Amino acid sequence: MELRIIRELEKLLGREAVLSSKEDLQLYEYDGSVEQARPECVVFPRTTEDVAGVARISARNKVPMVGRGAGTGLSGGALAPQGGILTVFSRMNRILEIDAENLRAVVQPGVVNLDVTRAVEHLGLYFAPDPSSQKACTIGGNVSENAGGPHTLAYGVTTNHVTGLQLVMPDGEVVRVGGKTCETPGYDLTGLMVGSEGTLALVTEVTVRLSRKPEAVKTLLAVYDRVEDAPETVADMTGRAITPAACEMLDGWTLRAVEDFVHAGFPMDSAAVLLIEVEGLTEAVEEQAALIMEICRTHNAREVRLARDGSERDLLWKGRKNAFGAVGRLSPSYYVQDAVIPRTKLPETLRKINEIGERYGFQIGNIFHAGDGNLHPIIMFDERDKEQFERAVAASGEIMRHCISAGGALTGEHGVGMEKNELMPLMFSETDIELMGRVREAFNPEGWLNPGKILPMGKGCGEVRIPVGGAKALGTL
Amino acid sequence: MSAAVAARVAQKFGAENVATHAAELAAYEVDGMRPAAAVRVGSVEEIAELLRFAGAEKLAVIPCGGRTKLGIGAVPARYDIALDLSGMNRVLAYEPRDLTLGVEPGARISDLWGVLGCEGQWLPVIDAFGDRSTIGGVLAADSASPLRHGFGGPRDFTLGMEFVTGYGAIAKSGGRVVKNVTGYDMHKVLIGSLGTLGVITRANFKTFPWPPARDVFVAHFESCVGAMDFCKAVQKSPLEPRLVEVISPEAERLISASAKTPQPLNAKGWSVIIGVTAHRRVVERHARELKELASQNKAREFVRIGGDDQSEILNAACTVPSFILAADLGAVIFRIAAVPAVMAALAGRLAKVASDAEIQYATLLRPHGLVYFALLPNSKPPADVSRAALEVFRSVEEMGAKARIEFAPVELKRTVSVWGTARQDFELMRRVKNIFDPGNVLSPGRFAGGI
Numbered sequence: 031m032e033l034r035i036i037r038e039l040e041k042l043l044g045r046e047a048v049l050s051s052k053e054d055l056q057l058y059e060y061d062g063s064v065e066q067a068r069p070e071c072v073v074f075p076r077t078t079e080d081v082a083g084v085a086r087i088s089a090r091n092k093v094p095m096v097g098r099g100a101g102t103g104l105s106g107g108a109l110a111p112q113g114g115i116l117t118v119f120s121r122m123n124r125i126l127e128i129d130a131e132n133l134r135a136v137v138q139p140g141v142v143n144l145d146v147t148r149a150v151e152h153l154g155l156y157f158a159p160d161p162s163s164q165k166a167c168t169i170g171g172n173v174s175e176n177a178g179g180p181h182t183l184a185y186g187v188t189t190n191h192v193t194g195l196q197l198v199m200p201d202g203e204v205v206r207v208g209g210k211t212c213e214t215p216g217y218d219l220t221g222l223m224v225g226s227e228g229t230l231a232l233v234t235e236v237t238v239r240l241s242r243k244p245e246a247v248k249t250l251l252a253v254y255d256r257v258e259d260a261p262e263t264v265a266d267m268t269g270r271a272i273t274p275a276a277c278e279m280l281d282g283w284t285l286r287a288v289e290d291f292v293h294a295g296f297p298m299d300s301a302a303v304l305l306i307e308v309e310g311l312t313e314a315v316e317e318q319a320a321l322i323m324e325i326c327r328t329h330n331a332r333e334v335r336l337a338r339d340g341s342e343r344d345l346l347w348k349g350r351k352n353a354f355g356a357v358g359r360l361s362p363s364y365y366v367q368d369a370v371i372p373r374t375k376l377p378e379t380l381r382k383i384n385e386i387g388e389r390y391g392f393q394i395g396n397i398f399h400a401g402d403g404n405l406h407p408i409i410m411f412d413e414r415d416k417e418q419f420e421r422a423v424a425a426s427g428e429i430m431r432h433c434i435s436a437g438g439a440l441t442g443e444h445g446v447g448m449e450k451n452e453l454m455p456l457m458f459s460e461t462d463i464e465l466m467g468r469v470r471e472a473f474n475p476e477g478w479l480n481p482g483k484i485l486p487m488g489k490g491c492g493e494v495r496i497p498v499g500g501a502k503a504l505g506t507l
Numbered sequence: 508m509s510a511a512v513a514a515r516v517a518q519k520f521g522a523e524n525v526a527t528h529a530a531e532l533a534a535y536e537v538d539g540m541r542p543a544a545a546v547r548v549g550s551v552e553e554i555a556e557l558l559r560f561a562g563a564e565k566l567a568v569i570p571c572g573g574r575t576k577l578g579i580g581a582v583p584a585r586y587d588i589a590l591d592l593s594g595m596n597r598v599l600a601y602e603p604r605d606l607t608l609g610v611e612p613g614a615r616i617s618d619l620w621g622v623l624g625c626e627g628q629w630l631p632v633i634d635a636f637g638d639r640s641t642i643g644g645v646l647a648a649d650s651a652s653p654l655r656h657g658f659g660g661p662r663d664f665t666l667g668m669e670f671v672t673g674y675g676a677i678a679k680s681g682g683r684v685v686k687n688v689t690g691y692d693m694h695k696v697l698i699g700s701l702g703t704l705g706v707i708t709r710a711n712f713k714t715f716p717w718p719p720a721r722d723v724f725v726a727h728f729e730s731c732v733g734a735m736d737f738c739k740a741v742q743k744s745p746l747e748p749r750l751v752e753v754i755s756p757e758a759e760r761l762i763s764a765s766a767k768t769p770q771p772l773n774a775k776g777w778s779v780i781i782g783v784t785a786h787r788r789v790v791e792r793h794a795r796e797l798k799e800l801a802s803q804n805k806a807r808e809f810v811r812i813g814g815d816d817q818s819e820i821l822n823a824a825c826t827v828p829s830f831i832l833a834a835d836l837g838a839v840i841f842r843i844a845a846v847p848a849v850m851a852a853l854a855g856r857l858a859k860v861a862s863d864a865e866i867q868y869a870t871l872l873r874p875h876g877l878v879y880f881a882l883l884p885n886s887k888p889p890a891d892v893s894r895a896a897l898e899v900f901r902s903v904e905e906m907g908a909k910a911r912i913e914f915a916p917v918e919l920k921r922t923v924s925v926w927g928t929a930r931q932d933f934e935l936m937r938r939v940k941n942i943f944d945p946g947n948v949l950s951p952g953r954f955a956g957g958i
Contacts, residue, residue: 131739132846154743176688187686189695190663207932211844212876213649213660215911215926216955217704217936221662221695225688245745269604271627271716311745313788370684372605402686439687446689457689458679465678465942466691472938484690507609507669507679507709 031070035091039073042083047074058116063449064365065106069116076121078196078204078234086202088115088478096480097228099140099168103175105447107227111482119170125149133240134210139170139233155240158185162351169236176225178443180276183401189224196235200479210237227445228480230473244309248319249337249346252304252326253297257281260302261376263329264400268373272321275309277401278350284395291356294349305350353397361410365426369433370442373403382432383407390425404442446484454486512564513543520546535589537569538582538917545589551677551708559675561588562946569950570702572613572641576648579913580701582920584952590706592643598622599709607683609711612643628714631658633825643707649699651842653825656875657749661698664713668694670705673944683711696939702950703958704943718784723812723820726779726801734777735851737804738874744800746793750782752824753872761834761869762823772823776807780824827871827879832914835883839896839915843878845908850878856902864895893922900927926955
């Protein structure tokens, strides 16, 4: 990047808010994905006006601009594959307003997800979306990716909990969409922006919906000797219209890896566990828990354990939420998918994943949001071994194709980013993608805002590439 | 549109599918404007073909289904062809064990409830126009059902859509699984777009299990403030009602006048209707604790509704706009998004606006965030009504709420912008319109800012 542009940014934000040395930039070439891309400069705005100024500099000098929160994203959304300015929101981390009466909070994008809940829990409130990275990830990132989490099974994903946004458009214009009210006359621009992965505008203020903490919570751990009994339990629960607040599955291999690391209390000799949580009024929770225990036993659970207290519950969730970290200790490289399948297809899909793993010679761990069919198969491989890497890519592709063919989706919560953009044709037709391209052009006409994300570029996209194959989309509505 | 073009439409889409006679076309009027032809389409491809034809001929098309909500929105700038989707009413996919449903837009809500009911499921959608409403219309108008309190609105349980753009491209967004962040959520902007962006040809939903038990309670209060204080107390409690509706005495009188009067709505004060759906023990707990909260908030009466009255009262609560229109065809009905904290004050202020103008009114508050306020002008001079309507907009804006007129006679719609004053995000909306319908074929002029 030309020094002139860096000086311009320093003049706008102050020298302490601009990084441009190679050593500094190295820290920003990763996020939580397997992708890697180095920005040409990193800036730390403090205000919306700062962000608007950076946008104007980006537009005037025709350099890319990419937003970034905590960098925990799993699809490369916060990386700068075409260089340019990485705009990091860590200094815009204030909670601007808590409006308990109207169940709203207005926050800056750099506020950490869990900090919203911490700020309102004394009022009996919380912010419902709870990605595994919620101790680190930011609300701005959640909005960009339309983040989920285990409890979104009952409460919905980020889009269901955001009512308004302040946006900085790529030309520096500041616009408000939505607000504190539950709707705004006109097109649902807030709904379009949430999940647009920072490709349409940068978000500088978020109005979130707060939820009332449930009166009672029960956490159950169902332990299975045969892995296939766990997904059968989930399919049966869904079929009987029981929606717990969360329903997570860990297969035997994964839970042993987690147990070694976290000591959460998962039985080391089991083939799979389901971590199920029910919330609500005491009476409802008791009835639901009893019914779920009965269904688990019908499907051969050898034990259904009820967490005795808050600390046992926290420990079980710690195991679940630190699972990827645990897996990272065991394999030089691993690749986590995020496909979604119809819930009734869980048993057969898990069988298929197992079969694919065996055929390609990989250990594939499974830990996922079973209740909503959001899979996270983890393929463990060594990227230094080219042949192994190629096989991992092929296995990954086969799993993804199977999920889409089963009526599923590419990504349930991690986003498309630069990791799956070349896979979009698996799910969407040329016309669908062209229309999405028109959406991007309408808001981001020059394409400087977060280029190379969501839409296919027609070339290889990153470390893990899955061949799309024929042009015809496998997905159907 | 010339008779010649109407003839070409008939030739292209089959005379048996195209209405061109005045008597038939009267049913497709929008704000007094009659199209030259109405085309009953049977497939997505036909819709695409029709829109491409209309684009080439510079004709304006308004999609419709049950035709219950064509009066919503501004007066169209042009209107040549009615695109009748009522024949596209199939259930395309229903997976009860996945709790997902895919339907065509012309499916009637009542029919969907029938299909889902067989599997012990339902969709939390009730429309003010009951049996005649179609799911496409509910989505296009983003119908405000009181069930939003407990289940959210269509944007919260719509999983994906297929639609035809104004330029005739068949596209989709979202999918049919319950969790999905792949690509832009384009279907979000189609919800509530009044047919100005695309023609919805399929919608996929998350379905809901039919609850084991339900009950309805009504609490009566002296004032709106008392009623809203009770609602706040309920909101702060652990209770989880699925429907909360606050009805003014004036609105109750209209309901009483136009239908079999549900006894508990006795027009003696402000009534709060609360619907609970849950397990029996949970319902019983609501009965106990709601009664207690009502008493603490000085309710004059608290009634548990039983038997047939239950359905009647729920029906009344869900269809208030239709009662208002039945009482006064000249009614001006505002749909106002407001935070709960200002609702009581807003209701008071709007009542004053109407009283000052010597116009009757009725109010309905939904504490999850919506207020319906109706001016009932009877034989008041139109200029007085317009002035009062503008005053309503001003008052709403001053209180930080957002209003639009949902129903009004065409004469008023020609003098008062039903969408209120243009907001800052209008330019972004115009861009959205240009993406989906650059030729301005679909419902021109009906949307905010003349879109």
